[in-house]
Amino acid sequence: MISSMQTSRWNAILVPVLAVILGLLVGAVLMLLMGYDPIAGYSSVFQGIFGNSYFIGETLRAVTPLIFAGLAVAFAFRTGLFNIGVEGQFIVGQLAAAWVGASWDLPPGLHAAVAVLVAMVAAGVYAGIAGWLKARLGVHEVITTIMLNYVALFGSNYVIRTMLKGATERSKDILPSASLQSEWLTNLFEGARINWGLLLALIFVLISYWLLMKTTTGYELRAVGFNPHASEYAGMNVPKNIFLAMLVSGMFAGIGGATDVLGVNGNMAISAGFTGIGFDGIAVALIGNNNPFGVIFGALLFGGLSFGADNMQRVEGIPTESIQIVISMVIYFVAASSLIKWLLGKFRRRQGV
Numbered sequence: 337m338i339s340s341m342q343t344s345r346w347n348a349i350l351v352p353v354l355a356v357i358l359g360l361l362v363g364a365v366l367m368l369l370m371g372y373d374p375i376a377g378y379s380s381v382f383q384g385i386f387g388n389s390y391f392i393g394e395t396l397r398a399v400t401p402l403i404f405a406g407l408a409v410a411f412a413f414r415t416g417l418f419n420i421g422v423e424g425q426f427i428v429g430q431l432a433a434a435w436v437g438a439s440w441d442l443p444p445g446l447h448a449a450v451a452v453l454v455a456m457v458a459a460g461v462y463a464g465i466a467g468w469l470k471a472r473l474g475v476h477e478v479i480t481t482i483m484l485n486y487v488a489l490f491g492s493n494y495v496i497r498t499m500l501k502g503a504t505e506r507s508k509d510i511l512p513s514a515s516l517q518s519e520w521l522t523n524l525f526e527g528a529r530i531n532w533g534l535l536l537a538l539i540f541v542l543i544s545y546w547l548l549m550k551t552t553t554g555y556e557l558r559a560v561g562f563n564p565h566a567s568e569y570a571g572m573n574v575p576k577n578i579f580l581a582m583l584v585s586g587m588f589a590g591i592g593g594a595t596d597v598l599g600v601n602g603n604m605a606i607s608a609g610f611t612g613i614g615f616d617g618i619a620v621a622l623i624g625n626n627n628p629f630g631v632i633f634g635a636l637l638f639g640g641l642s643f644g645a646d647n648m649q650r651v652e653g654i655p656t657e658s659i660q661i662v663i664s665m666v667i668y669f670v671a672a673s674s675l676i677k678w679l680l681g682k683f684r685r686r687q688g689v
Contacts, residue, residue: 352623352630352670356637359666366658377654384647385640391647393521393528397600399639400530401426403537404592405617406624406631407544408585413626414548415581416561421466421481423614424488425459425586429593431492432458434604435500437510437597447513448598452536455594456587462488463586464579471575477582485610493606505606516599533595538632540588545628547584557581589614619663622670638663 364374385395405422412419419425436451466480502508516532548554560567560577568574592613597604620638624630645659 352625352633355623355666355669358669359662359664362665363658363662366661367654370654370658372652372654372658377648377652377658380648380651380654381641381644381659383651384644387647388526389524390526390528391643393525393530395640395643396525396534397528397530398643399635400533400537400599401592401596401613402616402620402635402639403541403631404588404595405613406620406635407540407617407628408588408592408614409617409621410624410626410628410631411544411548411588412581412585413621414561415557415577415585416564417467417470417578417581417585418478419463419466419481419582419585420478420618421463421484421488421614422585422589422617423610423612424481424485425463425589426593426596426611426614427485427488427492428462428586429455429459429590430597430604431488431495431593432590433514433594433597434496434507434510437514438500438502438508438603440514441511442513444513447511448516451510451514451598452516452591452594455590457590459590459593460583460587463589464583467579467582470582471578485614489607489610492604496604496606500604502603507604509603510598514598515602516595529600531595531599533599536591536595540591541628541632544588548628553580589617619667622667625670637666 360378364378367374367377384391386392405426408422408425409419432455433451436454437447440447440450442450462484463481466475466477466484469475469480470477496507500507516536518530518532521530521532522528546554548558556567556572557577557580559570560572560574561581564574564578567577596611596613616638620631620634623634623637624632641659641663645656648654648659649656
């Protein structure tokens with residue numbers, strides 16, 4: 337017989353995988369109803385992701401900020417908090433990196449490291465506002481983080497227009513010394529905009545896992561998230577851990593914003609709307625079961641399907657919205673994990689395991 341712990345571990349792996357399969361099946365049915373060939377559609381998506389080195393590089397480029405956004409959401413979720421403000425924290429990270437990258441004069445390498453560090457701290461402090469309000473005044477973090485998204489969006493637009501304005505509604509270009517772009521990686525992937533931000537993302541996946549699972553601080557954060565009253569009774573400082581959880585979550589989002597500016601765009605554009613990356617991070621974290629390593633899987637799936645959908649529309653004429661529906665159904669099946677677990681339980685009982 338399989339123990340309950342083993343069952344839980346298998347469920348953590350199987351539920352997202354089955355959710356993806358079910359989502360793809362729903363997408364296939366949808367394409368059939370629309371009069372398209374789902375096999376040809378998914379084949380063109382696959383080609384759009386893995387068709388050549390350039391497509392692979394661009395897919396990895398699209399995945400990089402999603403890993404950071406997913407880590408930010410997942411870290412907060414694992415500590416009992418709903419950080420819906422990753423979008424705003426991502427924007428704050430972009431703005432801080434654009435400012436340091438364009439205005440500071442430092443040696444190459446050091447300049448990029450300082451820009452990432454400043455972006456991380458700025459976004460962490462920004463997220464900490466919601467953490468402090470939750471810890472000290474009991475204000476729900478969902479409300480404050482949603483409102484802070486708008487403050488970040490319109491505040492960054494104002495700063496760019498008045499202090500950092502460059503050409504064509506953008507901030508000044510960052511100096512070459514602050515760039516995370518890599519000529520070696522670009523040549524390796526035939527001109528793709530992949531950069532050192534991907535390496536940073538993988539490093540911070542390991543840091544997130546180590547911090548949550550291998551340290552006393554991580555144990556306290558998870559304990560407070562699981563049951564704050566029992567944690568307080570055990571002598572843990574609940575307000576401190578709530579604030580710290582939001583601070584670290586915001587830091588992950590800020591690094592993602594920094595890599596977007598320093599590694600891809602080279603500046604920050606004035607925008608009338610959100611980037612969407614922070615909100616996508618919620619889906620990435622859900623697909624990855626709020627596990628740092630699972631976030632990589634969620635980001636690859638989400639980023640890959642989103643990027644490959646362009647090739648599907650170009651080759652097969654299938655609207656890209658159909659892939660968004662597939663992603664939505666995957667998220668739905670992950671959220672409805674109790675249904676999948678029930679089906680898995682019935683299957684195991686029939687197999688006698």
